[in-house]
Amino acid sequence: MAHKRKRFREILIILLFLVYFFLAARPIPKEIILAPKWISSLESSSLETSSLKNPNVQSIDDRDLNLFPFLLGSHYGYIDSDGKFAVNRDLSFNIYLGRNMWTEYDAQPDRIEIKDILEEPVINIENPGGYPVLLDDRVFILGSDQNSLSEIDKNGKTVWKYEFGAPLTCMDAKAGLVLTGSLDGIIEIFNSAGERIFHFAPGGSRYEVILGCAISHDGSRIGIISGIDRQRFLYLERAGNINDDYKVIYHEYLDTGFRRPVRVIFIDEDKRVIYERTDGVGFYNIKNRRALFIPLEGDIYTCEESGDKGFLFIVTSSPDSKHESKHEIMMTEDGNIVSGKELIGIRFPRDRWFPFSYLNKTNPVFLRAPFKSDDAFLGRNSELVVGGGTVLISFDLEEK
Numbered sequence: 001m002a003h004k005r006k007r008f009r010e011i012l013i014i015l016l017f018l019v020y021f022f023l024a025a026r027p028i029p030k031e032i033i034l035a036p037k038w039i040s041s042l043e044s045s046s047l048e049t050s051s052l053k054n055p056n057v058q059s060i061d062d063r064d065l066n067l068f069p070f071l072l073g074s075h076y077g078y079i080d081s082d083g084k085f086a087v088n089r090d091l092s093f094n095i096y097l098g099r100n101m102w103t104e105y106d107a108q109p110d111r112i113e114i115k116d117i118l119e120e121p122v123i124n125i126e127n128p129g130g131y132p133v134l135l136d137d138r139v140f141i142l143g144s145d146q147n148s149l150s151e152i153d154k155n156g157k158t159v160w161k162y163e164f165g166a167p168l169t170c171m172d173a174k175a176g177l178v179l180t181g182s183l184d185g186i187i188e189i190f191n192s193a194g195e196r197i198f199h200f201a202p203g204g205s206r207y208e209v210i211l212g213c214a215i216s217h218d219g220s221r222i223g224i225i226s227g228i229d230r231q232r233f234l235y236l237e238r239a240g241n242i243n244d245d246y247k248v249i250y251h252e253y254l255d256t257g258f259r260r261p262v263r264v265i266f267i268d269e270d271k272r273v274i275y276e277r278t279d280g281v282g283f284y285n286i287k288n289r290r291a292l293f294i295p296l297e298g299d300i301y302t303c304e305e306s307g308d309k310g311f312l313f314i315v316t317s318s319p320d321s322k323h324e325s326k327h328e329i330m331m332t333e334d335g336n337i338v339s340g341k342e343l344i345g346i347r348f349p350r351d352r353w354f355p356f357s358y359l360n361k362t363n364p365v366f367l368r369a370p371f372k373s374d375d376a377f378l379g380r381n382s383e384l385v386v387g388g389g390t391v392l393i394s395f396d397l398e399e400k
Contacts, residue, residue, distance in 0.1 A: 032311065032345065032366055034395040037383060038083035042075040042390045067117060069097040072377040072387040076102075078117045081382060083394055086117050098134030105132060114139060125156045135173035142168065149180065151194060160194025169210050170261060175219030181210025187224055189215075189246075198246055202226040202234055212262035216270040221286065222246060223264045223273040231257030233264075233275050235284050250284060252291055263300065267307025272348065274312070276300055281314065283348070294364055296344060304380040307348075311397070313367075313384060314344045315376045341376050343369040343386060 067078040067086055076095050077087035093104040101122065103114045112132050114123035123139060125132075130148070133140040139152040146168050150161035166184035173179070176192040185208025189198040201208070205227025212225035220238045225231065232253045236246040256278040264275045275282045280295040281303075298318035318340050345367030377387030384395045 031400050032347070033398045033400055034345075034367070034369075034384065035398050037394040037396050039391060039393045040079065040083040040085070042072065042088060042392065066381055068379040068381065068385050069099060069102065070377050070379060070385070070387060070392065071095065071097060072392070073375045073390060075390070078102075079385070079392060081394075083392070087119055094131075096132050096134050098137070100137055101134050101139070103132050103134070108144070112141075123152065123154060123156050125152055133171065135171070135178075138173055140171075140173075140178075142171075149178075151178075162190065162194055162196070164188075170213045172213055172215045174215050174217050177215060177219045179213050179215040179222055181213040181224060183209050185209050185226065187213060187222070189222075200236070200246065202232070202251075204232065205230055211258055211260070212264040212275065214264040214266055214273065216266045216273075218270065221266065221270065221273070223266065223275060223284070225254075225258070225262040225264055225275060228257045228259060230254075233282060233284070235273060235286075250289065250291065252282070254278065254282075263303060265303065265305050265307075267305060267312060268310070268348065269308075272307060274303075274307070281346075292349065292364075294346060296365075298340075298342065301341060301376050302378045304378050304384070306380045308380065309397075310348045312346045312348070313378060313380065314346065315378050315386075316342050316344060317376070318342075341371050341373050341388065343367065343371070343378075 066081045069078050070076065071091075074091045075088060076091055076097060077085055077089055079085050079088075087102075093106060096103050096105070101114050101116055103112055105112050109128055109131070110126075112125040112128050113121050114125070114132070114134070116122050125139075125141070128141050130141045130143040133142050141150045141152060143149065147166070148161060148163050149168065149171070151159040153159050164180070164182055166182045166186070168180050168182050170181040171179060178190040179187065180190075181187045185203070185205070186199060186201050187210055188196055191197050202224065207228040209228060210224055210226055211231075213222065215222050222236045224234050224236075226234060230253050232251050234248055235250040237249050238244050238246050254277055258276065258278070262276045264273065266273050271286055273284050273286065275284075277293060279297070280293055281300065283292045283294070284290075285292070296314070296316055298316035301315045301317035303314045304312065344365060346364050347366050349364060371388050373388035375388070377385070377392065379385045384397060386393050386395070
């Protein structure tokens, strides 16, 4: 009997080891390396322009473009995947940069000229009565009192206009839909004809206001930051076709509320939605219905919007002394403080669930790279482009 009990214990130990090995153990993740590709100065006296400027190129449809719109310090424009500028201009007016269109405008414009990335005028809007918003290759005018929104066609004419009961605080547009949030705590969705197809008041807060909103690329999901005292994040989904209502799938109370516009972004091909939280960033995984909070030092200064291949990059900013251990602080000769910035790389946790996974947890932050600059730019397409001061640097992401 003693021999049988010993044999049973040996078999049990082997079985438990095999269960752990196949279910709990994870392969060691590969290290992500940022390999420099090119560097371009915004103030170079001999700027090499993009081949987009070739006189044989007559329209933006003549070639497959891969341009980053950038806004960094006193410069803005578009740069291609080789580090050459399609547009590089000094900032002297208000600017709105879209993916394929942009415009400069006065504080109270009596005329707005929309240009493409060849710097050719494509839309002229006379007496706009407000300010331009370029989203999803569409042109909108936000009324000067922020209580109205209209869409403009290619001829500069108003397609539709809607009057709101309170000033708009955020908006997004994708899949032919427009999502808006307003000061009175109401979100509304409009179709391509300007007809309101959904409205919702989250409620539950002492001050009702929508501080951030985003709609997914297929228009079936929305994320919002709502209210002050208490503030919360809400994720909603549409049940079926475009005429169905959106239902709340998840909501989360946030520890401390913001009193400013807040970022909400769908990333990673709409697999996740991220949202600003105090001292960090929140992630909601749409597939497994789980939320995750990743603490960060400093405020989020800018964030890339792709989250492609399981990675997200963020630039944080810390202008005060409490972050000096993590961020370098520099004082200029005229006494102005140059805030410390830090490039943060985040690797998303795996979607699958593993037993004993607590034994294999890894830090989702795989990159911390501090730098000193008043301003910063961050963009991502086939590569990562980081800007600080008057320099843009491109990196390829390599796994080793």
